[in-house]
Amino acid sequence: MPEHDELHAILAAPNNPLLTWNAPLSEDHARSLIDACALPDGGQVVDLGCGWGELLLRMVDGAPGSTGDGVDSDPVAVVRGQRLARERGLDGRVTFHQGSADAWTRTGYDLAVSIGAVHAWPGTTREALRALRATVKPGGRVLFGDAYWIEKPTSAALTGLGAVEEEFVGSLDDLVRAAADAGFAPLRTTVADQREWDLFESNSRAGWGERWALDHPDHPLHGAARATAAKHRAGYLGGYRGYFGFAYLVLGV
Known part of the structure; x- marks a missing residue:
């Protein structure tokens, strides 16, 4: 395996034991989102772009008789999700599918979840919202997590993020309006606070790369991990920190 591919695999989110979920989210915030979604007992939920499906597993675990589908294109994330489901005795109720979220055609769910996965749809945010609305039955709910600009990004913010300004829908107000335009009733809007962001960034590639390097001082990729x-x-602290936000929308149909 080329060094670049090996390092990417080592630092990839599904292989990172520091991450509970691949988003800026605390335990308290997660519990409040699960409560707000109110998956009914015996209900059905799908998580499109689920990663390893931590929220999906907790939702199903908290609603007796419920079942869930998790869809993600990353085989490593799917394997981690399957392992977690087995460890929690949920492998008979939660099924993970390797594939693209935009190719999932099953409908009639009580709840659909998509957190930070709009890139799976070619039209990004607005296309994702339309697809998610078609996935749930009347009276259902959607939990949608997406990025927005807290304020107009600087060139340093865009460079640090590796993005262009038009890549995201705009402000938080623009994001909620996009959900309403897609036919949703916006029921609840919360955002990741600064502590959630700092912990997420510290536990993702920046912190995990440093920790891995400390644990493997003689590994050939030690220096590359620290450089990454x-x-x-630097991209976060000197770039997009305070400019880039993440919102969690609970939406009614």
């Missing part, structure tokens, strides 16, 4: 961690840390 430093680049991500």
Whole structure:
């Protein structure tokens, strides 16, 4: 395996034991989102772009008789999700599918979840919202997590993020309006706070790269891991911190 591919695999989110979920989210915030979604007992939920499906597993675990589908294109994330389901005795109720979220055609769910996965749809945010609305039955709910600009990004913010300004729908108000335009009733809007962001960034590539390097001082990729961690840390702290936000919308149909 080429060094670049090996390092990418080592630092990839599904292989990162520091991450509970691949988003800026605390335990308290997660519990409040699960409560707000109110998956009914015996209900059905789908998580499109689920990663390893931590929220999906908790939702199904909290609603007796419920079942869930998790869809993600990353085989490593799917394997992690399957392992977690087995460990929690949920492998008979939660099924993970390797594939693209935009190719999933099953409908009639009580709840659909998509957190930070709009890139799976070619039209990004607005296309994702339309697809999610078609996935749930009347009276259902959608939990949608997406990025927005807290304020107009600087060139340093865009460079640190590796993005262009038009890649995201706009402000938080623009994001909620896009959900309403897609036919949803916006029921609840919360955002990741600064502590959630700092912990997420510290536990993702920046912090995980440094920790892995400390644990593997003689590994040939030690220096590359530290350099990658430093680049991500600088991109966040010297770039998009305070400019880039993440919102969680609970939407009714």
